[in-house]
Amino acid sequence: MLLFRSEEHVTAWSEQRGATxxxxxxxxxxxxxxxxxFHDRLSPEWRRKTPEETEEVFxxxxxxxxxxxxx
Amino acid sequence: xxxxxxxxxALDRDVRLAVYRRIIDEGLPPTAPELAGPxxxxxxxxxxxxxxxxxxxMLSLAPGTSxxxxxxxxxxxxxxxxxxxxxxxxxxxxxxxALGIPVCLDGDATIDSYCPDCSEPxxxxxxxxxxxxxxGVIHFAVPAxxxxxxxxxx
Numbered sequence: 331m332l333l334f335r336s337e338e339h340v341t342a343w344s345e346q347r348g349a350t351x352x353x354x355x356x357x358x359x360x361x362x363x364x365x366x367x368f369h370d371r372l373s374p375e376w377r378r379k380t381p382e383e384t385e386e387v388f389x390x391x392x393x394x395x396x397x398x399x400x401x
Numbered sequence: 402x403x404x405x406x407x408x409x410x411a412l413d414r415d416v417r418l419a420v421y422r423r424i425i426d427e428g429l430p431p432t433a434p435e436l437a438g439p440x441x442x443x444x445x446x447x448x449x450x451x452x453x454x455x456x457x458x459m460l461s462l463a464p465g466t467s468x469x470x471x472x473x474x475x476x477x478x479x480x481x482x483x484x485x486x487x488x489x490x491x492x493x494x495x496x497x498x499a500l501g502i503p504v505c506l507d508g509d510a511t512i513d514s515y516c517p518d519c520s521e522p523x524x525x526x527x528x529x530x531x532x533x534x535x536x537g538v539i540h541f542a543v544p545a546x547x548x549x550x551x552x553x554x555x
Contacts, residue, residue, distance in 0.1 A: 331495035332517050333482075333525075333537050339518035340540045346518075352542040357525065360539040361532040364500035368474055371505050372421055374414055378458055388545070397544045 353397045363391045409453065415440055416450040417459060420472050425506065428491060430469035430477050458549060474498030474505065483513045496539050503527040 334340045337354055344351040355363070366387045370376050379387065381400035388398040416436060423431040433447040440447065448467040454460050461471040470477050476492040482499035484491045486508045493499030496514060503510035512525040516537075526533040543550075 331497040331539060331541050333496040333514045333523050334518060334540055335516040335521055335523065335536055335538075337538055339516050340538065343518035344542075349542065352540060352544065355539040355541070357532060357535060357537055357539065360497060361500055361527075364474075364497055365504050365530075367497070368501035368504040371473070371501070372418070374418060384545070397541070399544075400546055 353393070355391075355393070359391050359393070363387070363393070366390060409450070412440070412442065412446065413450050413453055413457075413459075416447060417454055417472075420460065420469055421475075421505075424472055424475045424477075424491070425489075428489065430472055430475075433467050474501030481514050485511045485513075500525070500527075500532075 334343065334354075340351050340354055385398065385400055388394065419436050419440065420430050423429070423435075433444040433451065436447045437444045451460070451462060451467050451469065455462050460469055460473065462468060463470040463477075468477070471494050474493050474497075476482075476494045476498070478492070480492045480494060482493035482496055484493055484499050484502045486503060486506050491502050493502055493512075496512075499512045499514065507530075508527075509529070510527040512527070513522065514525075515522050523535070523537050525535050525537070
């Protein structure tokens with residue numbers, strides 16, 4: 331997961347590598363995803379999320395569709 | 402001491418937390434022998450625990466070793482995702498992880514990276530649990546279902 335200046339730079343970088351761009355998030359989406367994903371990581375009770383729980387986190391950040399599907 | 406009881410779940414929890422504590426305090430993860438004494442087990446038990454944690458995708462080890470490489474969101478090696486929190490410097494494994502470091506530490510942070518396309522430096526700032534307006538977008542190249550096929554490249 332990389333930080334680019336803009337969507338145009340994602341496209342140029344992908345074309346240069348002969349790759350199809352994946353999924354692009356706004357910074358605010360990325361921040362919300364980081365908060366949802368890591369907020370409890372240092373808790374002794376933390377456990378890895380199930381695929382279903384992970385999809386719920388994605389969906390809560392507006393990330394849906396085949397790219398984000400785990401189940 | 403939980404470790405002496407043969408409770409691997411408790412040992413794995415203690416090892417995981419000790420790895421994070423050392424990274425947060427000193428910027429780098431501990432080695433197995435460094436954890437053995439404080440957790441009252443031998444280094445082989447720590448190494449076995451680290452490998453269980455890797456198998457559970459809770460951390461990642463340097464290939465072929467028992468050395469912690471990634472204790473998500475922290476990286477044990479420098480990356481283009483530098484995170485400063487107070488007077489401490491950390492590295493994220495990717496930009497998502499870099500944003501996760503101030504979440505874990507619940508602190509203000511400055512994240513320095515650069516655009517892979519044009520090499521322009523990019524900076525994100527977290528203040529008061531908010532991301533300040535900045536230039537940039539985040540790109541995920543690999544679909545979520547394939548992240549663990551090569552977590553280092555993801």
